[in-house]
Amino acid sequence: MEQITFEDIYTLGKIDAENAEYRHYHYPEMLTRYDSNFIEFKKVPSLAEFKETEKYLRDYHLKKDQKHVKFYFPANIKPAGGLNAYLTDQGYEIGFLELYAIQPKNFPSVRNNPEIDIQVVTDKNLEVFLNLQYQYDLNYGSEFAKQKAELIKRQFEDKNIQQVLAFYKGSPAGYVDIIISSETAEIDNLTVDELFRNKGIGSRLQKFVMESFPEKSVILVADGEDSPREMYKKQNYQYHGFKYGAQKIYQD
Template sequence: MENITFNHIYTLGNIVFENEIYKHYHYPEMLVRYDSNFLAFKKMPSIDEFKAAFTYLRNYHMKHGQSHVKFTFPENQKPPEGFLEYLNDNDFLYGYNELYEIQPDQFPRLKDNPDININPVTAENLDAFLTLQYTFDEEYGEEFAKQKVALHNRNFKDEQIMQVLAYYRGLPAGSVDIIISEDTAEIDQLSVLDTMQRKGIGGRLQKFVMDHFPQKTIILVADGNDTPREMYQKQNYQYVGFKYECIKVFE
């Protein structure tokens, strides 16, 4: 298959406008989800081009009652220092994500652990999955968590997405969404309860993906400044590239 890029990563949202500089993604079903409502620059903008894009997106979002703006920059291009200084001076938060890939047979072997059970989400355990997700999502506010319930229900009906629930000694402890395409299976929203960390649950969720999609390339995105990326590197994931983004939230 072709080389893996950020274009293989699933984006939840509709392209509502596109020009030679950027694509505008919008998702009216969940306006508070930053990763679904943003501008993706197709080339590194000048500061003047960024200012014009900011004005466009800010006005669009204000009309829809949205209090944020988010921008992503071209893959494997770091904004110039002067650009980063401009973002700092204007109260934008910025950082970068890293893209990783692995062939399933390269994932490390894991010891059996009878305390951990991994199951796809079905009608029988959907409520347990939704309750666990609410626990994860309420960190970002009650309204966000409520809207995510509707999104999780939509994903449950989407044949492209497999939701997976991990149990530790019979109690829901972690989960992952698997986004399935022709050549890849994307690990998304891998989460484990704080009280269940360091028990091997995250590894077991990943092993489930490897076992169920042995012929696909497994991909995921990790925060470039967060510790999970170090875990992925130790698990034989291969670094593919990086992508900068910035966000500003208004009161």
């Protein structure tokens, strides 16, 4: 398998500013989506450089009534020393992502359960897709859920994104987005409703991706501290590195 990096991962957002130190991503259509409104450092900043960039992003977001700042650091480097101490002291939430990839032929066999039905999202089932995601996204607030619904509609029109629904005994139970590039198919937004977990739905959704794009490398990003990453390892995904991030949400 060719080397997969975080550069292969799709970013929803436009580069608003760029210099030798960082890229600033902004997505005006969804200001509440933290992973579309952030700064990504090209090199680990000094504490002074970070503070200067922090002020820039905070001021930029304040003008747009955004109540967060978020930063990603270069892949495979953990913030340390004075920078890490500052982030901790300032109340940042620090976490890391892990990058995985697999050749579809290496994905384990999945039992064919006739109670699970996988469907590509079309005009006929788009409303079902929207409703299922809306209920899940309400966990992040009604405004976020409304903006996410508009995002889903935009992505429905994007030929490089395929939206997929899973049904269990006729009830909508899960979904995944597939982001398609020339070399890769990226699994994104893989979600199974709590009522239908541990029934093999997540595996069936992934198997659908493998069967749909057998000649591409299938890639995904997992939260480095969540349990799904252990599932991916058991499913023969290969680890390709990590990336640390830090975010802070302001109350005023």
